[in-house]
Structures are given as C-alpha cells and as structure tokens.
Amino acid sequence: xxxxxxxxxxxxxxxxxxxxxxxxxxxxxxxxxxxxxxxxxxxxxxxxxxxxxxxxxxxxxxxxxxxxxxxxxxxxxxxxxxxxxxxxxxxxxxxxxxxxxxxxxxxxxxxxxxxxxxxxxxxxxxxxxxxxxxxxxxxxxxxxxxxx
Numbered sequence: 001x002x003x004x005x006x007x008x009x010x011x012x013x014x015x016x017x018x019x020x021x022x023x024x025x026x027x028x029x030x031x032x033x034x035x036x037x038x039x040x041x042x043x044x045x046x047x048x049x050x051x052x053x054x055x056x057x058x059x060x061x062x063x064x065x066x067x068x069x070x071x072x073x074x075x076x077x078x079x080x081x082x083x084x085x086x087x088x089x090x091x092x093x094x095x096x097x098x099x100x101x102x103x104x105x106x107x108x109x110x111x112x113x114x115x116x117x118x119x120x121x122x123x124x125x126x127x128x129x130x131x132x133x134x135x136x137x138x139x140x141x142x143x144x145x146x147x148x
Contacts, residue, residue, distance in 0.1 A: 005031030
C-alpha cells in the first residue's frame with residue numbers, strides 16, 4: 001500500500017492529543033503522514049493555524065462527528081479588554097467554562113474556576129493582568145485596574 005502513496009508532495013499536518021489540542025505541527029510528505037495515521041498516531045493533514053508571533057496554534061481538532069476535523073478555536077465572548085473596579089467590588093464575566101485563571105499584579109497567583117460566571121475582585125489597589133484559557137477557546141487576558 002505504501003508504494004501508492006505520495007512521498008514527494010509536502011503538506012502541513014497537525015499532531016494532536018486526546019482532547020483535540022494541537023501539540024505539534026510538521027511539514028512532511030503526505031505519504032509519511034498517512035503512515036503515521038496507519039500506526040495509530042493522532043495526526044491530520046491541514047492548516048494547524050500556527051501563529052509564530054504568539055507561539056501558539058489558532059486551531060484545534062474537533063473530535064465530535066465521524067472523523068476528526070481541524071477547526072478554528074473560538075474567541076471567548078464577554079471578556080473585556082480592560083476593566084476598573086473599586087477595592088472590595090468585583091467584575092463579572094458571564095459563562096466562562098472551567099479553567100485556570102492567572103492573575104499578575106500587586107498580588108499574583110492562580111485560581112481554579114469551576115465554570116459559570118467568573119467574579120474577580122481585589123483588596124489591594126493597582127493594575128492586574130487576568131489571563132485564562134478555557135480550551136478549546138483561544139487564550140485571553142485583560143487588565144483590571146483596582147482603585148481605592
């Protein structure tokens with residue numbers, strides 16, 4: 001069978017894990033990618049959406065349906081570019097899937113968000129960078145300025 005394969009034409013292929021997250025991108029002959037697939041490797045021929053500036057992929061492998069498919073990662077709706085809150089009050093972002101939230105500023109750390117409305121507030125003034133990734137959504141972040 002491998003004698004009938006195209007080992008000359010190069011094509012981008014996405015290596016992915018059991019969740020559909022792209023873990024690698026290769027450029028190789030189509031026949032080699034088909035050989036990997038025959039060995040049970042998770043790999044698909046197609047544009048993985050590699051963003052060289054952000055050093056990430058903008059696509060993922062959708063595993064629902066009959067065959068895996070490369071699709072664009074959605075942008076999480078409702079995330080502000082920046083926000084302001086007074087000490088002791090909260091900013092609320094609706095419908096955030098379960099994820100790890102990272103905050104960097106006068107106080108830094110992480111918080112495991114179980115899903116639902118994400119409420120963020122601090123007791124120290126300053127500017128905080130709030131970042132999270134709720135896969136398959138693209139990672140996102142915003143600045144929260146906490147005033148007295």
